[in-house]
Amino acid sequence: MQTITTVRDLRRFVWLHRQAGRTIGFVPTMGALHHGHMALVERCRADNDVTVVSIFVNPTQFGPGEDFDAYPRDLDRDLELCREHGVDAVFHPAVAEMYPEPLQTGIEVPALSTILIGEQRPGHFRGVATVVAKLLNIAEPDRAYFGEKDFQQLAVVRRMAFDLSMRASIVGVPTVREADGLAASSRNKRLTPAERRVAPVIHQGMLAARSLFSTGERDAATLVSAIRSATEREPSISLLSCDLRDSATLGILERVTDKPAVLLVTARLGSVVLIDQLELRPGATEEGEAA
Template sequence: MKHIKQINQLRVELKQFASQTIGFVPTMGYLHLGHLELIKRAREECDIVVLSIFVNPLQFGPNEDFSRYPRDIERDEQLAKEAGVDFLFSPSVEEMYPEKPLTHIEVDEITSKLCGSSRPGHFSGVATVVTKLFHIVSPDRAYFGLKDAQQVAVVEQLVKDLSFPVEIVPCDIVREEDGLALSSRNVYLSSDARKQATVLYRALKEIQANPPSDPESIRSILHERISATPLARIDYIDVLSYPGLQAVTTIENQTVIVAVAVYFDQTRLIDNILLR
């Protein structure tokens, strides 16, 4: 595995593989089993696997956790090597943004719901850095986890609208044994918060096992289950079409996302299920 930190060097290295299939896994690092499953899928389907680690400041709000977002590049490098990554790309902020960027990518409508409503500017930062990374890596396939299903929808729309020659491969959520969705932010949770956070998947599984036909009943059940947990502070609970993220009056005859964002102490966790 080659560990590269400069944009131009990565481009030069990847040119020799232009005739092969390049799989790309963009991450913010502090790798966990969810990331490793993305790498595994890319390894199975592609000739060359590129993993990026970049904590992108553009997608963090002024009161969010950019400065304390967990980082451990030495550990990540070892995990990436063991997982079969060919190229690890870990640019600095100065390498990616040598000057204040004056160009920003905006994806309308689907970014105003769910996380977009409580994190203004977040998805513009995501779309901008993904656009930049796609131009740098020129992948044939890019792998994203469905834990952040809205992000997947945004990236798919971005690729469609701007005619990127890349296939987006959504991958299932990877969970702990007790159901908690794997996330780099889980490290922030106190032991009590960690135990209580399992309410998210328990509540979602209850809906999945016996889904009411109307979204309002789904919201009501989830609100009741989650709010009964002492440390939980609900950011949003919503039921929308997927991937269009439009309001729905019924869940029948379509795919819908049931999505939640909840704070436990100061740690914001997201989770979702897709009802098809």
């Protein structure tokens, strides 16, 4: 496995493999890797000849007072995990390498970036879209892999790649969960033991909504109410948002019709903001629903 720190060297690495006719898969991350990230890596390795992982904590997607400095970092462990899972190259640039001068250009998908989490974190998805565009321009992969847990981010990146005719196909990978249902996340490490014990209540509420859906309930307010009822029983969880949206457009739904819908939850537990998602697909069995 190669560890690459400059744009020039990554471009040369990719060019050499392209000359040999190999396909390139790319997994962009901010590090603090866990088994959720490794699910992206395994899917990438299955689909491509060469797997590249980026580890870069992107400052432009953090707003004032947000947790850029507190974001967990453990490069040695990250590199070891990547090595164990057969990654071919890790791109770990410094901030100055990615942003040698103050940015004068930014990318935004307004219809998808200013709602939900984007409403709570103005400018966040502009930072995400811009750094992902830079990474995809540098790595020029055939496919890039993103977790469905960050569902709004996935929607933003998909639309950006489509609108800008980017080379890479954007591949969503189902959410990976802990044994008790909590969505795997780097931020879980910041939960106290007591907070970690109650965190699965969020997913339990989503499962209650899915159970209603499987019996024929299609009213958005009723489905969302099932999640709110579950989280309200745990006073340490503050539900910041809970929505039923169209899976493709993130448009507000009053009822689920014949198109896939997604439940999106953002909650605060102590100092940590947790997000989760669960798709509802008409015609699927409860066991067959995406989780």
